[in-house]
Amino acid sequence: MITRAIYMDNNATTPVDPVVLEVMLPYFTEKFGNAASRNHAYGWEAEEAVENARAQIAAAVGADPKEIIFTSGATESNNLALKGVAEVYREKGNHIITVVTEHKCILDSAKYLEQHGCRITYLPVKPDGLIDLAELEAAITPETVLISVMFANNEIGVIQPVAEIAKIAKSHGVLFHTDAAQALGKVPIDVQALGIDLMSMSGHKLYGPKGIGALYVRRKNPRVRLEAQLHGGGHERGMRSGTLYVPLIVGMGAAAERAVQNLEVEAARTRKLRERLLEQITGRLSEVYVNGSLEHRLSGNLNLSFAFVEGEALLMGLNDTVALSSGSACTSASLEPSYVLKALGVGDELAHSSLRFGIGRFNTEEDIDRTSAKIVEVVNRLREMSPLWEMHQEGIDLKQMAWPPTDFLLPTAHPERIPGHAVQR
Ligand SMILES: Cc1ncc(COP(=O)(O)O)c(C=O)c1O
Numbered sequence: 001m002i003t004r005a006i007y008m009d010n011n012a013t014t015p016v017d018p019v020v021l022e023v024m025l026p027y028f029t030e031k032f033g034n035a036a037s038r039n040h041a042y043g044w045e046a047e048e049a050v051e052n053a054r055a056q057i058a059a060a061v062g063a064d065p066k067e068i069i070f071t072s073g074a075t076e077s078n079n080l081a082l083k084g085v086a087e088v089y090r091e092k093g094n095h096i097i098t099v100v101t102e103h104k105c106i107l108d109s110a111k112y113l114e115q116h117g118c119r120i121t122y123l124p125v126k127p128d129g130l131i132d133l134a135e136l137e138a139a140i141t142p143e144t145v146l147i148s149v150m151f152a153n154n155e156i157g158v159i160q161p162v163a164e165i166a167k168i169a170k171s172h173g174v175l176f177h178t179d180a181a182q183a184l185g186k187v188p189i190d191v192q193a194l195g196i197d198l199m200s201m202s203g204h205k206l207y208g209p210k211g212i213g214a215l216y217v218r219r220k221n222p223r224v225r226l227e228a229q230l231h232g233g234g235h236e237r238g239m240r241s242g243t244l245y246v247p248l249i250v251g252m253g254a255a256a257e258r259a260v261q262n263l264e265v266e267a268a269r270t271r272k273l274r275e276r277l278l279e280q281i282t283g284r285l286s287e288v289y290v291n292g293s294l295e296h297r298l299s300g301n302l303n304l305s306f307a308f309v310e311g312e313a314l315l316m317g318l319n320d321t322v323a324l325s326s327g328s329a330c331t332s333a334s335l336e337p338s339y340v341l342k343a344l345g346v347g348d349e350l351a352h353s354s355l356r357f358g359i360g361r362f363n364t365e366e367d368i369d370r371t372s373a374k375i376v377e378v379v380n381r382l383r384e385m386s387p388l389w390e391m392h393q394e395g396i397d398l399k400q401m402a403w404p405p406t407d408f409l410l411p412t413a414h415p416e417r418i419p420g421h422a423v424q425r
């Protein structure tokens with residue numbers, strides 16, 4: 001029998017919780033009605049299930065059910081938020097502010113809007129991954145209609161100061177959108193208390209199904225208007241046409257409710273597992289660096305760089321034991337290191353040697369112990385094969401050497417850039 005590797009890539013996706021699946025199943029078969037069918041009980045039953053899920057999601061984020069629109073995922077929600085606002089508010093202005101470390105679906109929507117007459121400001125981030133609020137405020141002009149800053153980052157888990165951003169946006173009469181795909185169910189979210197105007201959510205990041213998401217759209221103070229991007233039967237208050245995928249909606253509702261109910265306990269548990277992992281790795285390996293703030297971070301996320309090790313080789317050595325991601329755009333087609341890490345000022349070498357750990361609901365202490373043991377083994381093995389590591393061990397300052405190979409696989413200025421967060425042992 002093939003033993004499956006430990007799954008520790010929960011920022012990429014999560015399994016559907018069996019409890020959630022149970023709730024979904026009848027809606028594929030006996031309760032298969034179209035939620036828009038008004039003339040019979042099949043339709044009413046489906047509609048009731050959709051409205052129940054809508055209420056569950058609204059309750060999870062402190063919204064009114066009428067403010068929740070179902071979409072196919074956070075990618076669609078982000079597209080709808082940016083393009084939908086840009087089109088409606090064009091008369092008022094054409095400027096949008098976002099951040100360089102956003103998910104590609106925000107950055108690519110912004111790029112699309114740039115090609116259609118919008119001006120976009122891409123804010124940089126500090127070495128800890130957080131934006132500078134003064135810089136945000138300074139970027140606002142009378143033309144600014146929207147600020148879009150993600151709640152928590154998918155690669156480094158860094159949580160932005162959402163309440164402060166919302167306050168700045170409101171004081172300038174600008175709408176505030178946040179991509180909460182990674183944050184929902186992991187950190188408490190109350191759209192009222194936080195002052196969020198639009199918020200994107202995804203089912204498959206919170207132990208619900210893939211292919212379903214939602215967009216929160218504020219209806220009061222202010223009432224946000226959106227131009228639909230999918231036209232048709234006028235579903236979802238005309239903002240998103242298309243027959244509702246009832247089983248997935250039911251699943252996302254149940255998943256959101258469950259995630260929020262257990263939030264505190266689960267966050268404390270995953271934080272402890274993360275601390276254990278970090279301690280075990282840094283206690284046994286030197287030249288390991290944490291990417292991004294540890295303080296303002298999702299409890300289950302850890303992103304580490306291992307100097308003198310090539311990321312791909314490391315992943316190859318690990319993947320029979322643990323399923324992780326490099327957290328970067330490192331595919332066979334593109335060997336570019338992560339744009340998120342580069343935005344923090346992490347050098348190419350350390351960006352190339354990064355691993356993203358996404359500790360989730362089903363990970364145990366035993367998973368952590370096995371993972372760290374394997375990482376220590378593989379990193380040591382790879383370093384033993386590295387002449388640069390050997391020279392480093394002998395105390396040779398590789399940065400001072402004038403021959404060509406010195407510019408790769410070396411730690412850079414990175415550790416000094418995150419004082420207190422870089423672990424160098
Ligand atoms: C921060 C963030 N935004 C958006 C998405 C896209 O979500 P979905 O897969 O639901 O389209 C993801 C997931 O990859 C994400 O992590």
Ligand code: FES
Binds near residue numbers: 338352
């Ligand atoms: S080897 Fe993984 S980022 Fe390049």
